[in-house]
Amino acid sequence: xxxxxxxxxxxxxxxxxxxxxxxxxxxxxxxxxxxxxxxxxxxxxxxxxxxxxxxxxxxxxxxxxxxxxxxxxxxxxxxxxxxxxxxxxxxxxxxxxxxxxxxxxxxxxxxxxxxxxxxxxxxxxxxxxxxxxxxxxxxxxxxxxxxxxxxxxxxxxxxxxxxxxxxxxxxxxxxxxxxxxxxxxxxxxxxxxxxxxxxxxxxxxxxxxxxxxxxxxxxxxxxxxxxxxxxxxxxxxxxxxxxxxxxxxxxxxxxxxxxxxxx
Amino acid sequence: xxxxxxxxxxxxxxxxxxxxxxxxxxxxxxxxxxxxxxxxxxxxxxxxxxxxxxxxxxxxxxxxxxxxxxxxxxxxxxxxxxxxxxxxxxxxxxxxxxxxxxxxxxxxxxxxxxxxxxxxxxxxxxxxxxxxxxxxxxxxxxxxxxxxxxxxxxxxxxxxxxxxxxxxxxxxxxxxxxxxxxxxxxxxxxxxxxxxxxxxxxxxxxxxxxxxxxxxxxxxxxxxxxxxxxxxxxxxxxxxxxxxxxxxxxxxxxxxxxxxxxxxxxxxxxxxxxxxxxxxxxxxxxxxxxxxxxxxxxxxxxxxxxxxxxxxxxxxxxxxxxxxxxx
Ligand SMILES: Cc1cc2nc3c(=O)[nH]c(=O)nc-3n(C[C@H](O)[C@H](O)[C@H](O)COP(=O)(O)OP(=O)(O)OC[C@H]3O[C@@H](n4cnc5c(N)ncnc54)[C@H](O)[C@@H]3O)c2cc1C
Ligand SMILES: Nc1ncnc2c1ncn2[C@@H]1O[C@H](COP(=O)(O)O)[C@@H](O)[C@H]1O
Numbered sequence: 001x002x003x004x005x006x007x008x009x010x011x012x013x014x015x016x017x018x019x020x021x022x023x024x025x026x027x028x029x030x031x032x033x034x035x036x037x038x039x040x041x042x043x044x045x046x047x048x049x050x051x052x053x054x055x056x057x058x059x060x061x062x063x064x065x066x067x068x069x070x071x072x073x074x075x076x077x078x079x080x081x082x083x084x085x086x087x088x089x090x091x092x093x094x095x096x097x098x099x100x101x102x103x104x105x106x107x108x109x110x111x112x113x114x115x116x117x118x119x120x121x122x123x124x125x126x127x128x129x130x131x132x133x134x135x136x137x138x139x140x141x142x143x144x145x146x147x148x149x150x151x152x153x154x155x156x157x158x159x160x161x162x163x164x165x166x167x168x169x170x171x172x173x174x175x176x177x178x179x180x181x182x183x184x185x186x187x188x189x190x191x192x193x194x195x196x197x198x199x200x201x202x203x204x205x206x207x208x209x210x211x212x213x214x215x216x217x218x219x220x221x222x223x224x225x226x227x228x229x230x231x232x233x234x235x236x237x238x239x240x241x242x243x244x245x246x247x248x249x250x251x252x253x254x255x256x257x258x259x260x261x262x263x
Numbered sequence: 264x265x266x267x268x269x270x271x272x273x274x275x276x277x278x279x280x281x282x283x284x285x286x287x288x289x290x291x292x293x294x295x296x297x298x299x300x301x302x303x304x305x306x307x308x309x310x311x312x313x314x315x316x317x318x319x320x321x322x323x324x325x326x327x328x329x330x331x332x333x334x335x336x337x338x339x340x341x342x343x344x345x346x347x348x349x350x351x352x353x354x355x356x357x358x359x360x361x362x363x364x365x366x367x368x369x370x371x372x373x374x375x376x377x378x379x380x381x382x383x384x385x386x387x388x389x390x391x392x393x394x395x396x397x398x399x400x401x402x403x404x405x406x407x408x409x410x411x412x413x414x415x416x417x418x419x420x421x422x423x424x425x426x427x428x429x430x431x432x433x434x435x436x437x438x439x440x441x442x443x444x445x446x447x448x449x450x451x452x453x454x455x456x457x458x459x460x461x462x463x464x465x466x467x468x469x470x471x472x473x474x475x476x477x478x479x480x481x482x483x484x485x486x487x488x489x490x491x492x493x494x495x496x497x498x499x500x501x502x503x504x505x506x507x508x509x510x511x512x513x514x515x516x517x518x519x520x521x522x523x524x525x526x527x528x529x530x531x532x533x534x535x536x537x538x539x540x541x542x543x544x545x546x547x548x549x550x551x552x553x554x555x556x557x558x559x560x561x562x563x564x565x566x567x568x569x570x571x572x573x574x575x576x577x578x579x580x581x582x583x584x585x586x587x588x589x590x
Contacts, residue, residue: 013517013537017401026402037518096367097376122517124397126379131367140336140449143364146511156452161360162273162465164457164512167333172448181518182511220410222376227405231396231543239566241555245573252549252565253581260547260564262469262526263493263585 002057003046004110006103006117006130007039007075009068013122017228024226025093026123033071038118040078040186041179045148046116047079048184054150055114057081061106063088063099066204076197077189083202084110091207091214095223096124100132102217105210107133112174114155119144119178127178134176142169143178264386266292267349267415269342269356269365270300270314270322273333274454277310279466280357280422282317287425288355289318291386295433296320301345301440303338305331308437315435317428322435323348329444332451333361339368341442346373348438351415353391355384358419359465370417377417378406380521382424382544391416399517399540421544422466423523457512462496464515469526470545472498472515473508476531476553476571480508485572486530489579492586498522498542500532516541531571534559551575 011017011031018027035043046058060075060083062068072083086106088094094102107115115134120127127143134141146166147158150173157169160180189197207214238255240248256263268288270281285300292298298319302310304326311322325341342365346354354369356362358380370377382403383394391408408416464470471490473483486497499509501516515522517537527545532538534550534557542548543562550563551574560566567574 011398013399017398019402026398095376097371100371122399125399127363128367128370128377128379131364132371135368135371142335142449144360159360160512161333161454163463164510165273166455166457168452168455170450170452175449222408222410222416223378224407224409225395225397225404226407228397228402229404231400231403234562234564237548237560237562237564237566239550239555239560239563239568241568245567245569246577248567248569249574249577249581252567253578253585255565256526256547256549257585260526262547263582 001055002059002110002112003049003055003114003116004059004061004107004112005039005042005046005080006115006133007043007060007062007072008036008118008121009033009062009064009071010036010121010123013037019228023228026228033068035071035075036118036121038120038179038181041181041183042116042118043075043078043080044184044186045179046114049114049150059084059110059112061103062086063102065089065092069202072202073194073197074189076200076202077193078187082200085202085204086210087204087206091218093221094217095221096126096128097132097222098217098220100129100136102207102210102212103129104133104136105212106205107137109210114150114173115176117178119180130176130178139174139176140171141176141178142171144180145177146180146182148177148183264292264353264389265297265349265351266353266355267345267351268300268319269354269362270302271357271359271361272302272304272307272310275304275306277313278359279427280359282427283422283425284355284357284420285314285317285319286428287384287420290428291353291384299323299349299351301325301342303330303341311435311437316430316432318430320435321349321438323438323440325440325442327442327444330442332454334449334451335364335368336446336449337442337444339365339372340444341440342369343372344440344442346415348440352389353386353416353418356419357422359422362419366417366419373414375411375414375416376408377419378408379419381406381418381420384418384420391418393418399537400543421523464496464498464513464520464522467496467522467524469493469495470498470515470522470524471495471528471530472500472532473503473530474500474532475502475506477503477508483508485575489575489582492579492582500538529559530575532559533557534562
């Protein structure tokens with residue numbers, strides 16, 4: 001039984017966001033890329049299942065630029081068996097539905113029983129792609145997974161929702177699962193591990209290999225993103241210091257009532 | 264433009280964000296005949312009357328015992344049915360755990376696309392445009408749905424941003440949906456209650472959050488006690504969660520909840536970029552921190568440089584005084 005983990009290289013969480021001069025796109029030339037943090041939980045979960053004897057192979061798959069190969073290598077160094085990079089050259093700006101169509105084709109070719117990914121990519125903050133892949137393939141999915149237990153042909157899955165509540169599911173495999181932070185703690189990679197991982201199988205495919213014409217997909221894009229702006233600057237606030245604490249607290253509470261009118 | 268809103272309920276109670284979505288649908292539609300809502304659940308038919316008066320003439324109701332617990336496969340079928348019957352140009356939901364779970368499926372099912380977690384949404388001359396925070400709020404993009412050629416567009420909106428408007432006492436007609444629930448690959452066994460009965464962080468109007476500096480789970484009671492006075496929900500930084508002082512469901516930030524209250528009080532939180540990502544759109548931010556250089560002060564409307572262990576009880580006393588005078 002095989003798991004396929006969908007991973008997306010995203011800018012480091014600390015990265016500053018640089019824009020191209022026309023503000024139509026983010027300029028990633030000088031940005032450090034990492035594995036989307038939620039996808040690391042997905043890789044870790046697949047590796048744990050393999051170690052528990054419930055899986056025989058863990059395959060990583062990503063639709064990204066070939067320049068992000070090192071990011072994929074890091075996933076291999078965690079312990080994945082091999083990887084597939086679908087080169088996004090020429091169609092970097094595909095929308096979620098189109099990315100999902102491509103990834104679904106790649107998943108289908110591998111026919112895994114468990115498809116894992118992150119609950120959300122930290123660049124677009126969408127939470128779309130995994131669920132869309134499930135829909136394209138006609139499979140059930142559970143996203144924001146905090147606990148997973150695989151028992152043969154089924155899995156027991158918990159998902160975190162609002163108010164600290166947890167939805168508990170039983171689902172037939174194959175299933176698409178989106179990992180949340182509290183699922184596990186991803187292992188660290190070592191330098192020797194990374195050296196070894198570079199020798200692991202990493203196939204590069206094009207959309208054409210999966211039966212798609214990148215230009216046709218681009219023309220089908222329905223979500224348009226442009227004119228990126230920084231969040232509105234706030235005027236400096238009123239910060240009190242050096243006075244007796246009671247006076248400062250009193251002032252702030254009064255301001256909350258009389259100026260901000262929120263109490 | 265015809266607009267359909269998903270009106271969310273849990274445990275037979277409508278969520279306030281559902282009325283936000285319904286009000287927004289009515290506003291964007293421009294007239295009540297072109298706006299509709301959809302309610303999904305078990306024993307929810309009675310809730311339909313609560314949905315009247317928000318400017319939508321019709322409420323679709325899928326009321327079946329099998330829909331009592333949320334199940335994405337069945338709820339997607341219900342929403343699909345409502346869309347087929349109403350033929351909207353735009354479907355909106357809240358960017359809540361249910362809204363975010365359902366819409367990607369429907370977007371694919373109708374060969375369309377989805378914009379998620381918008382903080383502004385407009386339609387003019389059939390164009391659907393909005394604003395979307397990305398990169399954990401480090402940038403906001405202008406977004407648009409294009410090339411829909413007659414297919415419905417899908418949008419989810421952030422809670423607590425769009426106003427609830429109830430222009431009248433009008434009635435809404437109810438159209439029952441019959442949903443095929445035969446797909447049994449996914450079964451919802453139960454929905455376990457969380458520790459807190461308080462308003463969910465994402466819908467809370469006031470949040471008091473604590474950081475690593477609280478030092479223990481026990482010390483979070485200081486926050487809870489103050490929160491009780493002003494009806495606030497307690498949140499936490501990741502450092503506090505990782506240290507075991509608070510459950511992960513209370514975490515605010517990039518890998519926790521994105522919150523948008525009218526008042527956010529950060530107590531002993533440094534203001535790391537990943538924390539700001541989850542709360543920077545709060546309408547009013549108060550920071551209490553002993554380090555005047557703490558980055559949290561850069562986005563605070565009001566700040567106190569001081570010790571939280573002394574400041575929070577003082578603040579609680581002042582709140583009591585203030586609210587007591589009113590009574
Ligand atoms: C990928 C990734 C995702 C992350 N996601 C999140 C997230 O979702 N949410 C989140 O919060 N963080 C997140 N973080 C962590 C974040 O970078 C910070 O480490 C974290 O927010 C720090 O929490 P803190 O402010 O409680 O602790 P600290 O940074 O240690 O700050 C403690 C503060 O308390 C003050 N203090 C100490 N004692 C007192 C006192 N007695 N009175 C008043 N003030 C006092 C100090 O001056 C200091 O400013 C993430 C990090 C990464 C790398
Ligand atoms: N380009 C991509 N390649 C591989 N997996 C992806 C890609 N985009 C998104 N995913 C997966 O889908 C999840 C949700 O992404 P998103 O919908 O962009 O928030 C991610 O955490 C990944 O697991």
